[in-house]
Each structure stands twice: as C-alpha cells, then as structure tokens.
Amino acid sequence: MTATDHPHDVFEAEDAYAAERETTEGRVYTVTGGDWDEMVASVDPLNDERIILNLGPQHPSTHGVLRLVCELEGETVRSVRPVVGYLHTGIEKNLEYRTWTQGTTFVTRADYLAPVFNEVGYCLAVERLLDVTVPERANVIRVIMMELNRISSHLVALATMGMELGALSMMIYGFRDREKVLDIFEAVSGLRMNMAYVRPGGVAQDIPDDAVAMIRDFIEYMPTALDDYDDLLTGNAIWQERTQGVGYLDVSGCLALGVTGPVLRSAGLAWDLRKTMPYCGYEDYDFEVPTHNGADAWARYLIRIQEIRESLRIIEQGLDRLEPGPVMVEDKKIAWPAQLALGADGMGNSLNHIRHIMSQSMEALIHHFKLVTEGFRVPAGQVYTAIEAPRGEFGVHAVSDGGTRPFRIHMREPTFVNLQALPALAEGGLLADVIAGGASLDPVMGGCDR
Amino acid sequence: MSEGEVQPVGMEKDRGLFGVAGTGDTSGFGGLVRATPTGGEVIATPEPLGGYFDQILAAVREGLGDEIVRAAVVDRDELTLHIAPDKTAEVCGLMRDDESLKFELCNSVSGVDYPGRQHRLHVVYHLTSMTYRRRVRLETAVGTDNPVVTSVTGVYPTADWQERETYDMFGVVFDGHPHLTRILMPDDWEGHPQRKDYPLGGISVEYKGAHIPPPDERRAYK
Numbered sequence: 206m207t208a209t210d211h212p213h214d215v216f217e218a219e220d221a222y223a224a225e226r227e228t229t230e231g232r233v234y235t236v237t238g239g240d241w242d243e244m245v246a247s248v249d250p251l252n253d254e255r256i257i258l259n260l261g262p263q264h265p266s267t268h269g270v271l272r273l274v275c276e277l278e279g280e281t282v283r284s285v286r287p288v289v290g291y292l293h294t295g296i297e298k299n300l301e302y303r304t305w306t307q308g309t310t311f312v313t314r315a316d317y318l319a320p321v322f323n324e325v326g327y328c329l330a331v332e333r334l335l336d337v338t339v340p341e342r343a344n345v346i347r348v349i350m351m352e353l354n355r356i357s358s359h360l361v362a363l364a365t366m367g368m369e370l371g372a373l374s375m376m377i378y379g380f381r382d383r384e385k386v387l388d389i390f391e392a393v394s395g396l397r398m399n400m401a402y403v404r405p406g407g408v409a410q411d412i413p414d415d416a417v418a419m420i421r422d423f424i425e426y427m428p429t430a431l432d433d434y435d436d437l438l439t440g441n442a443i444w445q446e447r448t449q450g451v452g453y454l455d456v457s458g459c460l461a462l463g464v465t466g467p468v469l470r471s472a473g474l475a476w477d478l479r480k481t482m483p484y485c486g487y488e489d490y491d492f493e494v495p496t497h498n499g500a501d502a503w504a505r506y507l508i509r510i511q512e513i514r515e516s517l518r519i520i521e522q523g524l525d526r527l528e529p530g531p532v533m534v535e536d537k538k539i540a541w542p543a544q545l546a547l548g549a550d551g552m553g554n555s556l557n558h559i560r561h562i563m564s565q566s567m568e569a570l571i572h573h574f575k576l577v578t579e580g581f582r583v584p585a586g587q588v589y590t591a592i593e594a595p596r597g598e599f600g601v602h603a604v605s606d607g608g609t610r611p612f613r614i615h616m617r618e619p620t621f622v623n624l625q626a627l628p629a630l631a632e633g634g635l636l637a638d639v640i641a642g643g644a645s646l647d648p649v650m651g652g653c654d655r
Numbered sequence: 656m657s658e659g660e661v662q663p664v665g666m667e668k669d670r671g672l673f674g675v676a677g678t679g680d681t682s683g684f685g686g687l688v689r690a691t692p693t694g695g696e697v698i699a700t701p702e703p704l705g706g707y708f709d710q711i712l713a714a715v716r717e718g719l720g721d722e723i724v725r726a727a728v729v730d731r732d733e734l735t736l737h738i739a740p741d742k743t744a745e746v747c748g749l750m751r752d753d754e755s756l757k758f759e760l761c762n763s764v765s766g767v768d769y770p771g772r773q774h775r776l777h778v779v780y781h782l783t784s785m786t787y788r789r790r791v792r793l794e795t796a797v798g799t800d801n802p803v804v805t806s807v808t809g810v811y812p813t814a815d816w817q818e819r820e821t822y823d824m825f826g827v828v829f830d831g832h833p834h835l836t837r838i839l840m841p842d843d844w845e846g847h848p849q850r851k852d853y854p855l856g857g858i859s860v861e862y863k864g865a866h867i868p869p870p871d872e873r874r875a876y877k
Contacts, residue, residue, distance in 0.1 A: 289838060290841070295848065298848055303870070333731055336731070460760055461811070461813065462812055463761060463762070463811070463813025463814075464813075465760075476785060578876070587733075587767075587779075587792075589733065589781050598762060602765055602779060609875075609876050610875070612767075615766075617762055621817075622816070625815060
C-alpha cells in the first residue's frame, strides 16, 4: 500500500461529521453528530443572518419521524414548521379494500402506542352503523384494556420526555413498567402490540383468569412505581427548570388549534370525553379528571402522572364488575364464528367448534364460511364517534354504502391535530425548549401520518 | 377530468356477485344487477327533527337566512347540515359565535368521494359545542371540474392541516387557505390517493406456484 492510496490531505480537509458546501441558498452544513462546536465556530458570529436548522426526520429527540424546520436567531427560535407525512402508510385507503372486521387490524397500527383506543374508536363507529349493543362483559373488558393502554402510553410519554430532556433513568423505568402492561396484553390477546383484540360486536376472546391475576398484581405494583417517579423527577430542580413555563399554551389557544387531551387539561379545562360525552359505560365509574393551571410542559407532566393514578382506580372498579357472560354480540350474522381455544399447537379454533361445523351443523359451517370470506353487511349511512385517547380526542368518521367493506373511514387523530400547536408553543423560546414543548405534546407519528 | 370520464375503480361492480368479469361463473350470481345505494341524492329529514337539532337548525336559519341549509338530515342520532361550498366559512363563523350555538371546537375535517354523483367530492366538518355538549356535522359537495370550497381556517385555525390533508387526498381546493400544499404525500406527488378512481396499487405475490393479486384486484364480495 503506497501513500498515494490514502490521500490524507483530502480527508483532513473535509470534516467527516459536518461537511459544508456552497449553494445558491447560502452555505449548507450537513451535520451527522458530535460536531456542534465545530459547526458553530465556523459560522461568522458577527453575521446577523438567521440560520435555518433542519431537525429530523431521523432524530432521536423528535419522537419518531417528525421533521422540524427551525429558523434560529442565535439560540432563539423565530419560527418552527413541522413537516409530517414520513410515516404515511395509507391505512384509510387500505380499509376500503378489506371487510369491516379486517379493519381492526389496520386501524390498530395507526397510533402504535394506543392500539386499543384505535380499535375501540373504530368498533364503536361500526357498531353505531350496525345499531348493535355489545354485551356488558365486553364493555368492561374494553374499559380495562383501554385504561391499561392509557397507562402504557403515558409511561412512554414520560419515558421519552425524560430521555429528551436528559433524564435517561426515567426512560429506563418508564419502558420497564410499560413492559408489564404489554405482558398483560399478551396474556389477554396473544399479542403485545397491535392486537386487533377489540372487534365490531365485542372483543376477540374472553379475558383469561391468569391475566386478571396479572392485572391485580400490576395495580398493586404501579402506585409505588409512580411514587418513585415522583421522587426522581417532581422534586428535581433540573426537571423543573426544563419544564416550568416552557411550551405555554392557554385554553383559547388550545381550542383555536383544536388541541385536546392532557394538553387541554393542563390549561385548566376539564374536558375529558369519558366524563363529558361518555361511552363504553364510563359514566358508571368513579374517577377524577385532573387539571392544572400551568398550561406548560410541567403541568402536562403532572397531569399524565395523575391520569395514571386515575386509570388504576378505573381498572380496579372494572375488575370488580367483571361478571361472567358473553364477550360478543349474540347475533350470529355479525359475531365472529370462531371459538378460540388454546390447543397443543397454540391458540386456534376450538376443537368443539370444528366438530360442530364439520360434522353437526351445515348451517354453522355456511355461516362460518360466509362471515370469514365475505364479512357482514353494514347499513348505509355515516357516523362520527369519538373517544378519549391518551393524546386527546380520537374520532372515527365512518361511511358505509351498505356493502361488506367500509366506503370511507377517516381517523381524527389527536397527534395530527395537536402537532399544529408546536409553533405556537415553541416560537420565541430557546431551541432546547422546542424539544421540551414537543415532548409535552406527546406526538406519535404513526397516528399523525396514518 | 370531466364528470363523464369518471371510471371509478370498484364502483362499476353493480353487476354480479364478485368484482371480476369473464370467469367461468356458472352459479347464475353473475347476472345479478344491483342499484348502488350511494347513487342517490340527499334526502332531507322531515321536520321537526327532534331534540336539540331543531334549535340548531332554527338558530342557523335565523342567522343566515332560510336558504342557507340545503338539507338537514338526522341519521343515527346525528345531525348533518348540507350547505353550499362557498358558505362554509360563514356558517362556521355563526356556529362558533352565536350564543345559542357555541360550537367552540372543530374536531375534524375530512373528505368523502362518491363517484357517480354530479358533485362527487364531499367535505365533512364535525363541530363540537363544549358549552352545550352537542355535536353537529356540516357537509358540502363539489364536482371535480371546479372543486373549490371556502376555507374555514379563519374561523377555526385547527382546520389548517386538516384542509391540507383533504386537498392532498381528494384534490379539493380550499379558497382562502394560507398555504394549501400537500401534507401527507410528497410535494411532487401526482393525483389524489383517496379518490375512488385512484388505484390502491400493489403487486401480485407468488405463493407455492399460485399468484395472489394485489388487494384491489382480488375477487371480492359486494
């Protein structure tokens, strides 16, 4: 190997981390990490021009594939323009080519941190179109699953917010405790995420006894974990400095921008669809809607912690209401025909069911075949149903033309709407507060882009 | 594209049991002819509508005249007011500010494509009154030759991204929107994917010698 094989001078002239080039727009730096000081040093400090900083879409502190185009003056943010769409997968279009039952497997993948809410929102819309009422036990199971999911989603919100503000321990604890919820989901449905567990007419299968025991263990464990978070963050001076007064958005701002959920409640308005427009029997549960007057990232952090405590109360009441009974509507024209049971090779159709359709009842076989291949028909019309997801109002606008497949499903995703507020709560502040403000909105790009 | 040229994917299937033609179907189901339920025009619900729906309708008519609501439809306990595409901002302004209406929150703006109708592109607004805990749906329709709807961003700033999405997905142009650009699809994308005449796409996949066509070309029940 000769010296000419390694033209060192060329490598040294070009910074491996921050290459710069001249363009018609001015000087452009491509920053890939570990080089901020060098880049800042190469910018003329006497130059008063604003810097356009492109943050994301691949950046660990933007919560997934969110891209922020920031206009900076020194370290002050003059404008932020969120750019979304990097995770668009056409879920709404795909739904139009599947049966109504298959739809749950698609909607559950939108907001991947809140799959149960996507499923319940969608199924409530289909059920209202069908005009069916789900059995009591299915409703209680849905409430339990939703509140467990709210806890797991808020835990990720706390974990990622902690990580983005430098509290890495919070990330480890948050994900550790979320794992306990995912274990419960696995015991209930067979899957940890994107379960497609809630189906039009009820839920896919009954909740097993060992899962109930796991939930009881969890609601006993979780309050102590919350106390630990309190010890770790609430009294922490750095955490307070980074969040208090940061990302301010008052009630009128929230309403104008359509912001709902913990962000709206952190501004003092006790608007929670579980209380104000109840569904799934939430009016029968005893719980509080926590609010705060701070309207900042700190208030949103406190609200999420308190909401986890309230969710635990709801789950406890739900477990006490879990009376034996069916978990799917009686109507055999709608109810999924398979009776699932755990066999030698895992979960599948129960042997009793197979015996029934294969050797006892031809009508049962026809029903099974027709429902699985063709699906059920939904009367023509349109409905809008909304539920309180961890990030705000999750709405489903469902249109049917009377066929076996949705004519149009639109998901009103809280992340998509709430992200519009990011410029309002970040402009005029420091660059570091863009991250804190964005984290306090708790965006999930899978939901935003659908 | 003019109305006459519309050849919507999936909507020509008024005939037969499945969506494919030319197969060796000897069952007789291939001869079935069915009227498309969505082909009809909007039918107004006879008044009184019941509940708070009459109060809303009366307040809207009092504020903007009797002609403003083209049709009021009550279905599954939900009220839909059909209005003209150039009146959306006006109606939303009244909806937000009138003391007896107070629809403070615009939840959702979305589109629906009904191919075969003269005004096939519908834009649907869902409003919520937090004061009275009521919901209402506003609906307007335009044709593809002049798909212009007045933007409501001046009344509800939250409609900004949602109108951009509706433009992106359906090609509805919102007059008065501050920067109507694509939001979910790339900026240089051609076409509007949620229209019914826009194919889903996909490739056929071979599995053990058989070819499974993409979802929008599969045989499907209607």
